[in-house]
Amino acid sequence: MALRLAHRMRLHSKQSTEFFSPEEIQQRSNVFWVAYILDKDISMRMQMPSGQIDQDIDVSLPPMNPAGVDNDTGLIWTRDRTTPFNLFRMRLDLAHIQGKLYDLIYSNRSLKINAIERQARVESLQKLLTTWMARIPAAFQIEHVAATVGEIEVTHMVKFYHSYLTTITFLHGIYSQQAEWVKRVGPQARYAIQDYTLAMSGHAADCLSEYLDPPAEKYWYHCVDISRFALKLFQEVAQTDWLVWQCTCAHFSGLVILLSNTIMYPTHEFASLDSEISTVSVQLLDKIVAESNHGDIFASLQHVVADLSTHAKAAVSSARLQQAAPDSEGMFGQSFQEDDWFPGQSALSTFGNGDQADLTGTFSLNTEIDPFLHAECDQGSAQVNLETIL
Template sequence: MPEKESIKARRHRLALVPRAVWPSIPAAAIACQQVASASDTHPKAADRIARLEDQIKRLEHRLSEVEHHRTDHHQTDPVTTAASPRSISHSTVSPGCESRPAFLTSNNLYQGSSSFATLSAEASEAVQSSTLSAVSNAAQNIGESVCELNSLIHTGNTASSLKDHYFSTVSAEQPTISTQPLPVDLVISVLRKIKAHGSIFLHGYVISDITLIENICRRVYFPTDPVPTGLVTSMYGLLYFLLRESLMLGERLGNEYDLKTYVAQCKHNFNIGIETYNVLAVPSFENVLSLTLGIIMAQNQAKPFLACTFASAAASHCQVLGYHREKLYQSDDTEVSQTKRRLFWSLYVFNKNTSLLLGRSSCFQDIEIDVRYPPLSADKGHKPWDEWFHLAIRLAKVQGQIYDGLYSPVGLQKEAEERRRHIDGLEMVLLHWRTDLEQIDGTYADYPQVFSLSRVHWDIMYYSTLTCLLRASAISSTGGEISSRCFEAARLSLKCHICSFSKYHSSDILSDADFANWVLHNSSFTPFIVLFLHAIATRSIDDLDLLDEVVQTLQSTRQAGKSFERLYELCATFARLARRLVEVAQPCVGDYNQGTDTLHLPEATEQMPVYWLESLQTLEGVSDELSHESDFDVSAMFADWMSGQPMSQAGPS
């Protein structure tokens, strides 16, 4: 799809180049113009140019009217026909009656440079360029053909509309979805609070624009246009996190309103919208925002696979809308545009991290992405947070490259030398990343206590990612080894885990559940298994004690969700097994070289050794844990890990 050229730029171009390309104008709205006849002679060229410029002025005026008409009648998704302070009803209307709120940009569908539509438009413009300079009798017929071609290319609506995402016509008789809105004065109080004092939530990745939140609330509560379902959903998602933060921090707003009730109400209303077909299937800015907020909420509720579902839908929307291409933003420097950048990169970070943790291919391919990072804030309190956002993007890219090059089905088939080069290269990238992390100055960072907690989290992310990278050398069809560097990275990762938990546990604003949702969900389980193997290979009491300390932290988070209960049971089982094997001097898997501190693994490990399983059966309490769920199979999980299947600290699948 060719890039849109502004009227001012087009006029300037045509004034400088007498034989410039004719502007691509929808033929359905503007009649074709005659090409110069053969009777035109060179002395009349100036007159011909003057006539063309006069025609262009008239065409530009008509084009402006057409564009204004399109803005007012742009199609979108199912909408709210009215939104009063008493109720907000989401009723589905006929696609032809839908319109897009003026403050949001249109949802034009992206098509890459190899698409038929883009190549057709380029061919049409090339023909127009030649036609304007022609003076033969055939030029008139050619010009008419070009205008007809333009009609076919440019009058086709390339914007996302409801009817493009349904098999059948959407009727007004579909069920109506209604939500009970929050009091208007509460919403106004929230907006005034964040404008005056800011918010921790707005220092994260997803959104930092207070004006955009204010506009969303205004559009829903005081509509002058139909309100898309995704817009209402995103509003409740934003209010949920803002009110939850006020409740968590014990702010004065809690003395004026029953925040616990309204947080639950926002969550209920958000769930109604996020679980509709339209938000999941129709590409639009507000739906991408809603789905991104849904990922955060799913993580808070220890539902990583639900988060992955939302992330896949949001990633698809981003790719369809072109959020991954810089040219989308070149002519749009609005705050909405900057939020699109943040949404895209937030989804990128989550998706690449999940790709490594769950052993799945990412929805985003780096070869398709050229969009720049979100700009750094000029505010010295906000800038360190933005710098961390950039670091998160860079780390996510490395995590994606680790999976693609080493753990994917293709990566596992690579020759040992190629794998070694890939590992060495990414290890250097991680080292530079670590250096840049140390150079971030958080002296004046807003919310210093939360910033300090986040700093320890980055240490966990670094060492757990490094462990996953170095451990990959052990995965091949001919066996491999776990190096001393991998063992050391695993040990440092677990020590950082304990340090981070201690800070969360002693914090007066964050809970053990927050630690589980935001630390365990995002870091790898690999360091625990690596140190487990090292403990039984070296019979190290220090390693055994470190494993037990990690298990103690997990015991405090087991109530945060089913996956964390499962993780605790698994780690507790491995820790007790390691101590029993050391006590009875049982051999480990593979051959350990004490001189180099490396463990050579066998070619294939389809299950745990028999003597390990026998030890498990005799461990007190383990039998109950193993039978807690029918699918809780430690042997199978270990075999998966040995064969190259990553396991996250959110609980292996």
């Protein structure tokens, strides 16, 4: 509805700005891009076509380096005022990738492609996300931001990173029926998973579980790391009602990922930390179930989490017993290796063999977004030079 109103007001068209002042033009542009972010985010979450065709946009993107004190929309700073971060523009770029995620993975035509082509598209989208992440200054990276920014700013960063967590959850098939953690839970919990995904995504629940491949090994580890940092960051800020409800789906997906990882690898180096983080998140879930008007939805999730928690505790206990008896086999037998449960598909860097075209084409503003996102980044550098991205 918001996007349709924006279209009615011609906010996506430069031609409509002829009779407005520069300040009004800036405000109209900002309103449109906020609607764009919501549209692409909802499209990805609900697995429905977005309302905005990217090629139909001809207004300028918000600048990475707004000039002047009157044009600092979305810009936040570290406490010492030494490092800025354009939260608005970076969230907009993430929304663009979310739109491509729907078009290339979840759209009606994309559901008909073969597994190799789908995996190639996942690889390409993850490259976009990796480049996008590399543009975040070190002070605002997920593992540092709680210590470098103020209370208000860190709350916005919590929402920012939970949006990213949601994106990689959808991209890498965390709720795939073939995911190892889904196979490990009991039958009742598997039905509860279906109930929860149906409540969250409506008719798209089948897409979430049936058509997706389970996450590849390297991406599973990335999802685990982001889940750990995102949940920990959430627990370090004031948990207002609006923050809890905006982060709920991503937060509890992260909880599922952490518990599942403990089941698979009960002796991993962050097992104790993950147990502490998970305990706090489970308490939050119990509180929501007790107080929410949507208790039925979260009761299904509560059942899944309870089942995973039981399996995780059993796995840790068994692993400790095995460590106390060094002559015995591991809990999964002598041949167990940590990567046994991954499909081991080869990493592909392009959209398959060229038989399947990019369904969306290039973004109409591709000189400002896509090539920049595809640009090579120095992944070995922990500090991103701000001047190179502004």
